[in-house]
Amino acid sequence: MIKTHFNNQLKKLGYPEGLTIEYSLSYCQGDGMSFYGNLDEDDIEKLMLRIYDPNTAGENAVLRVKNLLVRKEALSMLEILREADIGCCRMSIERNSHGHRYSHYNCMDLFHEVDFESFSEEHFEAIRAAGLVTGEVTDEHITRWQSIWNDFVGRLEHDIKSTSQQLEAEGYALVEGTPYEEVVSWEFNTADYTVQLKEHPEHDFDIGCWDEELALQTIQDIVDGKQRYLRLEAKILDRETEEELASESIGGLVIDVNDRSYGSYRRELVSNAIAEVRKIQLKNAISEHHQMQESLVRKAA
Incomplete structure (x- = not known):
């Protein structure tokens, strides 16, 4: 369930499917979640659209306009990288030295190969042929493109870490959505019996066969603290001896x-x-009655 949630949230944020997801949620030092894998041009475009989304600036009109302008420039710069066709418009989230022992937001490093200063005249010709630049490609063009790319890389590095931290918190919310240990939640006594209702942790909660929309909504409700999951058991105990007489669970x-x-x-x-x-x-009672009947028969014989 936790991995299903992580996969779904990463996909919603524009990260590709199939990333390697690792996590440890045991309230220990070094615990958290991390994710690794490659980002292609389409993934980068999705991430750019979100990271430079004007709506992320809220009510700040100045930042909204700034994000809108930078996003337009960033997408144009991405198109230049595509047209240059030098195979560098790829990124990867890779495991660093911390990632060999832990799983948290500091275990990931972002790698890329974009360096506009290394472009050759052949690359610039492809860019001009695509109509993306008119005339000569100047140092001012190269400096501007590299600045936009570097800004995106910095924002994406921050996004990777903040996404990891957010998903870690949501992962813990899912862990805490079931009881930590067995607990009696309700009890009453009769003359002869004690009736108990017990909550148990549900460590094998499987929603793999659920309708996808229902499963994802249920997971989100647990993350949001609206629902919880558990195994429930009713027990009937002998009030005098505390011996368990019967139980029923789901x-x-x-x-x-x-x-x-x-x-x-x-x-x-x-x-x-x-x-x-x-x-x-x-x-x-029936057994005792039969035994009594048999005993009476033997005595009569």
């Missing part, structure tokens, strides 16, 4: 965080457990 249960009826499963589980006790009692 796993993979997803409920709203404030739902104390557990989506009506509390009543159902308790009823089934009580019915099981009565069934056992009836079976024992």
